Amino acid sequence: MMLLKVVDLHVEVAGVEVLKGVSLDVREGEIHALMGPNGSGKSTLAYTILGREGYLVKSGDILFEGRSVLGLSTDERARLGIFLALQEPPQIPGLRLSPFLNAIINKRLCRKELNKLPPPQVLAEVGKALQAVGLSRPHLSRELNMGFSGGEKKRSELLQAILLKPKLLILDEPDSGLDADGVKAVARIINSFKQEGKGVLLITHYARLLKHVPPDEVTVLYRGKVAVRGGPEIAERIDSEGYSFLNGSVGKDEH
Ligand SMILES: Nc1ncnc2c1ncn2[C@@H]1O[C@H](COP(=O)(O)OP(=O)(O)O)[C@@H](O)[C@H]1O
Ligand SMILES: [Mg+2]
Numbered sequence: 067m068m069l070l071k072v073v074d075l076h077v078e079v080a081g082v083e084v085l086k087g088v089s090l091d092v093r094e095g096e097i098h099a100l101m102g103p104n105g106s107g108k109s110t111l112a113y114t115i116l117g118r119e120g121y122l123v124k125s126g127d128i129l130f131e132g133r134s135v136l137g138l139s140t141d142e143r144a145r146l147g148i149f150l151a152l153q154e155p156p157q158i159p160g161l162r163l164s165p166f167l168n169a170i171i172n173k174r175l176c177r178k179e180l181n182k183l184p185p186p187q188v189l190a191e192v193g194k195a196l197q198a199v200g201l202s203r204p205h206l207s208r209e210l211n212m213g214f215s216g217g218e219k220k221r222s223e224l225l226q227a228i229l230l231k232p233k234l235l236i237l238d239e240p241d242s243g244l245d246a247d248g249v250k251a252v253a254r255i256i257n258s259f260k261q262e263g264k265g266v267l268l269i270t271h272y273a274r275l276l277k278h279v280p281p282d283e284v285t286v287l288y289r290g291k292v293a294v295r296g297g298p299e300i301a302e303r304i305d306s307e308g309y310s311f312l313n314g315s316v317g318k319d320e321h
Contacts, residue, residue: 147233216243253278
């Protein structure tokens with residue numbers, strides 16, 4: 067089933083048109099890789115799908131499970147089952163990880179059944195997720211992302227994703243700042259999301275993560291437009307040539 071459908075999206079940020087007619091689809095159980103050089107509009111697309119303030123949709127549409135989300139708040143979009151793991155996760159002083167994760171689990175359960183998990187079960191679920199992302203129990207008593215290393219922040223984003231169990235995951239460069247083992251752990255998690263039938267829009271600048279996470283489809287953004295779309299062979303080409311082959315491609319006349 068189709069989860070996300072972005073249709074000819076034009077988006078303005080701070081008075082500048084950043085996305086100039088972007089279309090893409092993500093289906094259940096599909097990993098759609100979104101690649102492109104710095105500044106091509108990948109994060110802008112992610113923020114716009116979640117309805118971030120200041121990201122003005124001038125035309126086009128964003129459909130989730132067949133319905134437009136443009137009139138919905140970020141909170142409402144999240145409750146439909148859309149999750150965004152941020153490229154630069156914020157530090158939130160005062161918010162300890164443990165009660166935050168408990169709130170995530172209880173929020174998720176409220177969506178379906180009106181019962182709370184008994185504390186030992188919550189602990190077990192959190193423990194399993196901690197292990198999957200490679201964080202440890204002492205992290206639970208710390209404030210969210212406060213003093214976390216770049217890689218730990220990325221892992222804490224995925225921890226939230228695992229516990230919230232959204233239908234669609236948008237992961238904005240989940241591999242940046244991770245060491246080789248970190249990349250493998252992140253790849254395992256993304257592959258398990260796919261196996262569970264979730265849709266994944268995987269934003270990545272480099273092809274190295276895609277060696278461990280074979281994408282079903284690859285879209286390359288360049289200067290706010292879709293430059294190329296195809297299969298994993300595109301990621302391989304970017305890995306060997308970089309983005310230079312995009313010169314002379316779409317959008318060149320506009321800068
Ligand atoms: N708040 C903003 N104000 C002005 N320009 C912005 C803002 N946010 C993004 N941009 C511009 O939009 C373009 C796309 O940025 P971004 O979506 O972050 O690219 P990517 O994630 O592909 O690296 C860049 O040229 C960036 O400078
Ligand atoms: Mg970005």
